[in-house]
Amino acid sequence: MAAEPVKRITDIGPPNFEKFLHPVIKKNYGLWKYHDNLAPGVLCHVAESGDKIFTVRAASPRLLSTTTIRQFADLAEKYCGGYLRFTSRNNVEFLLDNQANIEPLKKELLALGFPVGGTNNAISNIVHTQGWVHCHSSATDASGIVKSVMDALCDRFTHEDLPAKLRIALACCLNMCGAVHCSDIAILGVHRKPPKIKHDILPKVCEVPTLIASCPTGAIRPATVDGKQSVEVVEEQCMFCANCYTVCPAMPLNDPENDGISIWVGGKVSNARSAPKFSKLAIPFIPNEPPRWPGVVDAVVNIVEVYAKNAKKFERMGEWIERIGWPKFFELTGIPFTKYHIDDFRLAGTTYARSTHIRF
Amino acid sequence: MADEKVQTKLLDELEKGPWPSFVKEIKKARKVSPVCDDLLGQLELSYEEKVGHWKHGGIVGVMGYGGGVIGRYSDLPEKFPNVAHFHTMRINQPSGWFYTSNALRTLCDIWDRHGSGLTNMHGSTGDIVFLGTKTDELEPCFKELTEAGFDLGGSGSCMRTPSACVGKARCEWACYDTMKMCNDITHQYQDELHRPPFPYKFKFKFSGCPNDCVASIARADLSVIGTWKDDIQQNDAEVAAYAAKGLDVQDDVCGRCPTKCMKWDGKKLTINNRECVRCMHCINAMPKALAPGKERGATLLIGAKAPIVQGALLSSVLVPFVPADELMDTIKELISRVWDFWDEYGKNRERVGELIQRVGMGNFLDAIGLDPVPEMITAPRDNPYIYFKDEA
Numbered sequence: 001m002a003a004e005p006v007k008r009i010t011d012i013g014p015p016n017f018e019k020f021l022h023p024v025i026k027k028n029y030g031l032w033k034y035h036d037n038l039a040p041g042v043l044c045h046v047a048e049s050g051d052k053i054f055t056v057r058a059a060s061p062r063l064l065s066t067t068t069i070r071q072f073a074d075l076a077e078k079y080c081g082g083y084l085r086f087t088s089r090n091n092v093e094f095l096l097d098n099q100a101n102i103e104p105l106k107k108e109l110l111a112l113g114f115p116v117g118g119t120n121n122a123i124s125n126i127v128h129t130q131g132w133v134h135c136h137s138s139a140t141d142a143s144g145i146v147k148s149v150m151d152a153l154c155d156r157f158t159h160e161d162l163p164a165k166l167r168i169a170l171a172c173c174l175n176m177c178g179a180v181h182c183s184d185i186a187i188l189g190v191h192r193k194p195p196k197i198k199h200d201i202l203p204k205v206c207e208v209p210t211l212i213a214s215c216p217t218g219a220i221r222p223a224t225v226d227g228k229q230s231v232e233v234v235e236e237q238c239m240f241c242a243n244c245y246t247v248c249p250a251m252p253l254n255d256p257e258n259d260g261i262s263i264w265v266g267g268k269v270s271n272a273r274s275a276p277k278f279s280k281l282a283i284p285f286i287p288n289e290p291p292r293w294p295g296v297v298d299a300v301v302n303i304v305e306v307y308a309k310n311a312k313k314f315e316r317m318g319e320w321i322e323r324i325g326w327p328k329f330f331e332l333t334g335i336p337f338t339k340y341h342i343d344d345f346r347l348a349g350t351t352y353a354r355s356t357h358i359r360f
Numbered sequence: 361m362a363d364e365k366v367q368t369k370l371l372d373e374l375e376k377g378p379w380p381s382f383v384k385e386i387k388k389a390r391k392v393s394p395v396c397d398d399l400l401g402q403l404e405l406s407y408e409e410k411v412g413h414w415k416h417g418g419i420v421g422v423m424g425y426g427g428g429v430i431g432r433y434s435d436l437p438e439k440f441p442n443v444a445h446f447h448t449m450r451i452n453q454p455s456g457w458f459y460t461s462n463a464l465r466t467l468c469d470i471w472d473r474h475g476s477g478l479t480n481m482h483g484s485t486g487d488i489v490f491l492g493t494k495t496d497e498l499e500p501c502f503k504e505l506t507e508a509g510f511d512l513g514g515s516g517s518c519m520r521t522p523s524a525c526v527g528k529a530r531c532e533w534a535c536y537d538t539m540k541m542c543n544d545i546t547h548q549y550q551d552e553l554h555r556p557p558f559p560y561k562f563k564f565k566f567s568g569c570p571n572d573c574v575a576s577i578a579r580a581d582l583s584v585i586g587t588w589k590d591d592i593q594q595n596d597a598e599v600a601a602y603a604a605k606g607l608d609v610q611d612d613v614c615g616r617c618p619t620k621c622m623k624w625d626g627k628k629l630t631i632n633n634r635e636c637v638r639c640m641h642c643i644n645a646m647p648k649a650l651a652p653g654k655e656r657g658a659t660l661l662i663g664a665k666a667p668i669v670q671g672a673l674l675s676s677v678l679v680p681f682v683p684a685d686e687l688m689d690t691i692k693e694l695i696s697r698v699w700d701f702w703d704e705y706g707k708n709r710e711r712v713g714e715l716i717q718r719v720g721m722g723n724f725l726d727a728i729g730l731d732p733v734p735e736m737i738t739a740p741r742d743n744p745y746i747y748f749k750d751e752a
Contacts, residue, residue, distance in 0.1 A: 009506035010424055011550040014452040017539050020460050021529060030528035030537065034648045045530050053530060063382040063491070065389040066468035066477045073461035073468075082461035086481050088525065088574050095530075113380055129484065132406035133382070133399075134432060134448065134491060136414040141406070143382040144374050151377030176666035177484040182578040182674070210708065216669050243668050247709070249416035256410035269578045271570035271585075272641045273616050276577050276674055290407040291370040314616050314645065346671055 022083035022095045024053045040160050041116035042102060054096040056105050058114040059125055059150070059157060062090040063133065063143055071112060079105040089125045089167075091118050117158040121165055123304070124157070126150060128170040129177045131189075137242060138172035139189030139259040140288050146170055148293045149187070152301050163311040163320070166304065167268070174241050184317035185300055186264035186279040193258045194238040195251035199225040206248035214247045239345070261286045261296050265303060265329075266318030277318050280326075280351075282333070284340040299335075306333050325359045366400050370407040385478065392477030395492060398442035399476070402434060413440075420447055420495050422502040425554045428512030429498055445494040449475070450487035450513035451505060452546065452553075455539035456526050457482060466508050474501035485563065486523030486574075487513035511550075517709075518556035519549050524566035525573040533643065534568030535586030535656035536684040542566045544688060558699070559706035569652065570640045576664070576675070581712045582695065583661040583675040584687070590653035591633040592642070598649035599629045613642050657683040660694070663713025673713040676721075680735040697728040720747075 018026070028047035035045045043055040072092055076084040079101040085093050092114070094105055106116050118124040126149065129135065131142030149168070156162065169183040173191075180186045202208075211231060212220050219237035223230055233244075244251040253259075263286070267279030282303065286295040303317075310332060311320035321329045330337045343351045374383045386403075390396040402413050417431035430448040437444035451467070467488065471477060476492035483489040488510075493501065502512065513521035522545050525531070527538030545564055546553065552562075565576035568586040576583035603609045609624040621635035622642065631642075633653075643650045660682060661675035682690045698712060701724070706715045716724045725732055734740075 008423070008503075010511075011554060012506055012509065012511045013547040013550055013553075014454050014511060014543065015463070015509040017455040017458050017529075017543060020454055020458040020463060025529050030534070032528075032530065032532035034532055034651070036648075045532070055530070059380055060481065061380040061382040061385055062480050062482075063385050064479050064481050065385045066392060066472055066479065067388040068385060069464050069468050069479065069481065073464045076461045084459055084461070084464075085526070086457040086459075088457075088486075088523070090480075090482065092481070113384075115378060115380075127484065130480075132403055132412045132414075134414065134446070135412060136416050136432070138412045144371075144407070147374050147377070147379055147381060147383075150379035154378040157379075171666075174667050176668075176672075181666055181672045182575065213708065214669065216671075241668065246668070254411050259410070269572045269575040271572065271577075271639050272644055273618055273639055276572070278672060278674070288410045290410060291373040313612055314641070 020083070020085075022053065022081065022097065024051050024097045025083075025095065027051065028053070037120050037160070038102075040122055040158055041119055042106075043119060044099075052097070052099070054099055054102055056094045056096065056102060056109070056116060057087065057091050057118050058094075058109045058116050059118065060086075060090055060092050060114065061143065061147065062125070062128065075105060075108055078108075087118075087125075089118070089127055091125050115154060115158050117160075120160040121162045122157055122160045123153055123162070123166045123168060126168045126170055126187075127180070127183075129172045131172040135172060137175060137245060139191050139242075139254070140172050140261050141290065142170055142172045144290060145187060145261070145293045145296055148291075148297050149300050152297050153304060156304065162304075162308055164314050164316045166307070166317065168300070174243075175246065181264070181278055182267040182269045182276060183279050184265065184267065185303060186267065187296060187300065188262045188264060189259065190262045190285065191240040191242055191253040191255065191259055192285065193253060193255045194219075194233050194235045194240065195242075195244055195253050197231065197233065198250040198252070199228065199230045202230045202248070202250035203228055206250050211244055211248045211251070214243045216241060216243065220244060256288070260288050261293075263296070263299050263303070266316075266321045268316050268318055270316075273314070274316075274319050274322070279318075281341050282329075282335055284338060303333055328359065366397050366404065368400050368404045371400065371404050389477035392472050393475070395442040395446070395476050396478065398434075398440035399446070399478075399492065402436065402440045402443055405436075414446075417447075420498065422498050422512065425512060426556045427515040427518050427554060430515055432492075443492065446476075446492040447495065447498065449490040449493065449498070449501065450483060450485075450515060450521065451490060452511050452513040452521050453482055453486055453488050453523070455524050455542045456529055457486075458529065467510070470501060470504045470508065474504070485513070485520050487521045512554065514553045514556075514561075516556040517558045517560050518554070518562070519552040519558070520561050520563045521553065522546050522564035522566065523574050525568050527566070527568045531568060532647070533571070533586075533640070533652055535588055535652055536568065536584075536658050536687055538566040538568045538584075538586070541584065541687065541691075545691065548692065552699075557703075559702060560709045560711050562699075562702075562712065570638055571644065577661060578664050578674060579666070580664055580675060581662065582691070582698075583664060584658050584691065585661065586652075586656065586658050587638050587681065588653035588656045589681055590655040592631055592636065592653060593651040594629065594631065595649050596628060599646060600627065602646045602649055607645065613645050616641050616645075655683075657681050658687055660691070662698070663711070663716050665711045665713050669709060670714050670717065673711075673717070675713070677736045678730065680733065694728065694730075701727045 223232040264279035480489035524538040524542035565580035664675040
């Protein structure tokens, strides 16, 4: 008789988090009383029981080799019984019950090249996408821009001296993996030329009705090209969203000279004080400038520094701009205001100034 | 030597500076897998040419699953044969991204045997991302993962891997157990996660308080955001201590309150809790002195998404308050009705938020059997074009 086939394990879901919790966390789960911010990147949570758990937060490039993850594991074993976690902004956090271990851990992290910070009124890590490292639809790189921008803003990660927290995010195309559209500063890859239709392969690799339906402005129409079924693009209706390329590989928009980066400001997801809001356009286009992206770095640093100098305590970027008004924002940052800043998509009128409330 | 194989003149510039370098990470992983040489080579070329070199994904995966693996192929397979296939595996993270060093080592060992040695900790949706492997390695890698207690996450038109903030594990503001809710919902809907049944993706995100640390309101089709109904818990001695230490309670706390519901007379803080909108500002400013109330639960909001296709949306209020102990049952009941309606009426690649925009919130509420309440809107309609129904 044939051997009983080994049962294939499927649908087990994620491992239960409880087995990964530090004993102090397990004991005080749901029983935390308050927290203190001991230093940039160092938190102390105090439970009703009086127990304390210390957190040391360090930067990560998000793209991590298994070698580095094992280094984090080594440090966790040396200083905190092997317990660690990652944050929603891709920082790594070590969870300690012994306060005396904080300084030696920080020292080792710094020696390995991982700055400690990102808490309270600091810039936290930049949430970002795959870019040229691993994505087919990117209009720019992701990791390289993040690295270049954070090299310039590293002190803002390791110090908590901004008016409020400041969240930067990067998406390498309009698909926006991550909450880029609600960030204090969003760095967004954009195309500026319509798709170059590959009529030879289109009927083989794409479903034409799905392709036509994918266009938010109805710019794609059926067409017969050289006797074959294909599509045409009404180019003046194209706003380069690349949704057609997402559903059809025969519609590439990539263009080395015309792809680049736009900068958006003033979004937030937190409900603190004002309601969550979208980021708004600050700079429509900066060319791709690998390897160090000086145009993007200068633009972001400028916005951060003008904000840091002018905003009041507890004012997020968007709250500061709402107080001073957009004309003042463009004046203070020196960013030119253009016709591209005025919305012309759906519900565009909601952003037109419909009052005489003007600051002179 | 591996190091001499590829010239990375441009990428080497990204090894300089104080922020941790992803180029260094890729170079470290060369010891694990030779594919990293070709990855560096192709990336260097992208840096020279200012254009990506990955093709559209093909359909690859593990047996019986319709998602969890993103097919990725180089458009220069002759030049970079080791990344001709370079697929991503999404591994469902534990709630709150907590690990032991042993669990991380297990994951690293599996990935070193079957892939590039490169990861994202974590992907935007929350999964552990194993970055780069060949089609033949998918099934053996999956086998080792499941034997170690890990499973794949979601991709395509499925329930995407849910995620949660740190919640009750390490936050005094958690108004419900985000990590347990995330874990339980993920287990409840394994079929919807692994075998895409929907018109498009569907995301759950669980935040324990209105600070919304997982950006639920911006990204989740169903945003579950903790809140409370009763009064803010207040410790007057600690309020005074903050003031004594230099916090300007009048300007920086009361002055920033969105409803101006609090007063500071120099000694005592008085909060009119009936006018408080639970924004968290005063609590954030004085965590030792103030805390969310004791009658805790969550607000359910629906429909957030990024711009593709019809424009970005934030989630909007669906149920103003669900007590924490009724949350699981309420979500399950509600989501089955939402999914039924979306299945029936959603167009291909139409997120639930876009469907609501298309059919109107009123019709959507009728369809899922919820009564309209004024907490759902910022203001009643200001246009008189009303689709009155014949109610006779």
